[in-house]
Amino acid sequence: DGGITQSPKYLFRKEGQNVTLSCEQNLNHDAMYWYRQDPGQGLRLIYYSQIVNDFQKGDIAEGYSVSREKKESFPLTVTSAQKNPTAFYLCASSIVAGNQPQHFGDGTRLSIL
Amino acid sequence: QQPVQSPQAVILREGEDAVINCSSSKALYSVHWYRQKHGEAPVFLMILLKGGEQKGHEKISASFNEKKQQSSLYLTASQLSYSGTYFCGTAIFQGAQKLVFGQGTRLTINP
Numbered sequence: 001d002g003g004i005t006q007s008p009k010y011l012f013r014k015e016g017q018n019v020t021l022s023c024e025q026n027l028n029h030d031a032m033y034w035y036r037q038d039p040g041q042g043l044r045l046i047y048y049s050q051i052v053n054d055f056q057k058g059d060i061a062e063g064y065s066v067s068r069e070k071k072e073s074f075p076l077t078v079t080s081a082q083k084n085p086t087a088f089y090l091c092a093s094s095i096v097a098g099n100q101p102q103h104f105g106d107g108t109r110l111s112i113l
Numbered sequence: 114q115q116p117v118q119s120p121q122a123v124i125l126r127e128g129e130d131a132v133i134n135c136s137s138s139k140a141l142y143s144v145h146w147y148r149q150k151h152g153e154a155p156v157f158l159m160i161l162l163k164g165g166e167q168k169g170h171e172k173i174s175a176s177f178n179e180k181k182q183q184s185s186l187y188l189t190a191s192q193l194s195y196s197g198t199y200f201c202g203t204a205i206f207q208g209a210q211k212l213v214f215g216q217g218t219r220l221t222i223n224p
Contacts, residue, residue, distance in 0.1 A: 033211070035214075040121075042217050043155070043202075045211055048211055050210060056210070058211065059213075099204055101145070102145075102147075102157065107152075107153075
């Protein structure tokens with residue numbers, strides 16, 4: 001079955017450490033997205049990518065970085081510059097960027113030790 | 114720019130109806146609705162495009178009033194499986210490359 005796989009499900013970060021969240025899709029979608037979810041705040045867009053080797057900042061990109069070297073993969077790195085990284089991170093994809101249904105992964109919960 | 118959803122939370126008994134609203138301060142081209150159960154991925158329900166179209170999905174339907182810049186999600190004869198948090202995502206023009214999501218409405222259905 002096609003879908004989006006995020007790993008790991010739970011992740012712990014020490015102070016000053018960078019961590020990378022994995023997102024892989026086999027839906028043959030061109031567009032991919034990263035969202036951050038905090039209690040009571042909905043989904044906030046971190047980065048998105050319309051095609052390979054291209055990506056754009058979302059509303060809360062500071063302290064995060066991404067790459068899109070393959071169509072199937074869109075990893076997110078939470079850097080030490082992100083001072084409040086504890087959150088639930090969701091990856092999504094759609095056929096093309098814009099007014100198309102987005103398919104979400106099961107998320108990664110990041111906590112600070 | 115974030116759309117505002119109301120109510121923030123609602124508790125129903127099985128079989129009752131609910132309405133969830135999504136309002137924007139900007140003119141909208143489309144509204145997307147998603148449902149997320151606790152600890153799970155959001156699941157797409159439907160898209161409504163500019164034009165006041167109403168759509169349905171089982172006993173869940175939605176309307177889009179572009180003049181009021183508002184969409185409403187209707188859940189009829191609610192079932193236990195309808196419990197979760199509902200999000201609207203909005204796009205302000207046809208070529209928009211991203212959605213802006215509301216803060217969510219938590220719906221609890223009790224037996």
